[in-house]
Amino acid sequence: MANKKCIIRLLRYKNALHRLHSLGFVKVFSDNLADAVGVTASQVRKDFSLFGICGNKRGGYQIEALLEKLNHILGKNEQQKVVIVGGGNIGAALMKYKGFEKEGVKIAACFDIDPAKYHHKEGDIPVLPLEELKNFSRANHIRIGIIAVPDIAAQQVLDLMLSAGIKGIVNFAPIRLRASSDCFINNVNLVLELETVIYFIVNGLEKSIAEIHEEQKS
Amino acid sequence: MANKKCIIRLLRYKNALHRLHSLGFVKVFSDNLADAVGVTASQVRKDFSLFGICGNKRGGYQIEALLEKLNHILGKNEQQKVVIVGGGNIGAALMKYKGFEKEGVKIAACFDIDPAKYHHKEGDIPVLPLEELKNFSRANHIRIGIIAVPDIAAQQVLDLMLSAGIKGIVNFAPIRLRASSDCFINNVNLVLELETVIYFIVNGLEKSIAEIHEEQKS
DNA sequence: ATAGTTTTGTGAATAATTTCACTATAAAAT
């Protein structure tokens, strides 16, 4: 029913609604939203109908009410705490990135095996020894983790995360991870994202598929 | 015919073949490859047949020949030069990331508006004033660019890139970009990738869709 | 040689996703 693609669209609707709301709009029609996100109006309505979201015939959707519903569906009413494993390039960039906090995602800590990276200063995201991942995650009810280690270490880190009760993973290591227990792994491969573009440019197909939103994609 | 999802799979096959090759394997069967990438064997064969790649009945595929063909299709026989606009968190992390070079992608330069970031040292990726983007791209035949600026600036940067002859874009800004001319835009939204995982965890659906490879994000 | 086995290549079948097209309804206009 609700597959990943559909959820990504809901998240995009949510983001577009945020912008519209902050611009002072009060209501929105399916085709405004469609245009903001780059899909068709019937796609928007289908998605909403799938989740029992309804608006007013001829009146569109009330933005505030719609945002409220989407936030509820998407689990955005409570702040989500996340850990990162790997304090290298990607991990460090994610820690500094402001985009997460804006969306109610709190990066609670980062873990690394390199003592040179350890760091614990008030107001900053702490970088802790990897051995502490399990206790920390248990103590703080962390359910979501980001893997930002080299591919060679990724599988081990995943196993450690799973044993720490983490069930949702964003994996930046360019390797297929094998999971025994039930979990949700979202692989993000930065090089692949670039290589995809290279393919379409080298093969001169930029007209055929003008714009693609990942994932749609993925 | 060849959509983004299919290309992403080809890229994954290529990566898996690299690994197999470096482990000393000479030939591979569709189901080995399928397993390495997390798809079905018939998907592998279908993908190959779409590109006229054929193996030997009963003998599988010769890894070297297959890699050669895939690299050709994927435009990996020539090194691709890429520019980044935005030397902030994400831009800086991408510059330091080793994964691109490994895959024959050369980050030729980064551009920013902040003079404090300018930097030109032998052996390092230079960070140049944004005004130079156009000349640089023209002079170096750059066709691919990465947008790593805040969302508010992204549309302007895109327009500048297009005017500089760049047609393939990886966009990290969390905003829908509008393109007049024909180009290929691949949107990568890091927050969205995390929020997707949050949805599945909060809604306890990790069993239903155990693992998804992004396109399958996107 | 011949028979048996394995694996590719692919048309057909199935499944998933998106779009169409039309009904019902609420708002606006008369």
Next chain:
DNA sequence: ATTTTATAGTGAAATTATTCACAAAACTAT
């Protein structure tokens, strides 16, 4: 009040993507 108009909601149709299943080919063993 009545008519007009615009838009949501939604089954049906179309499209797209994946899997099935089997014939053809090639290797192995006898």
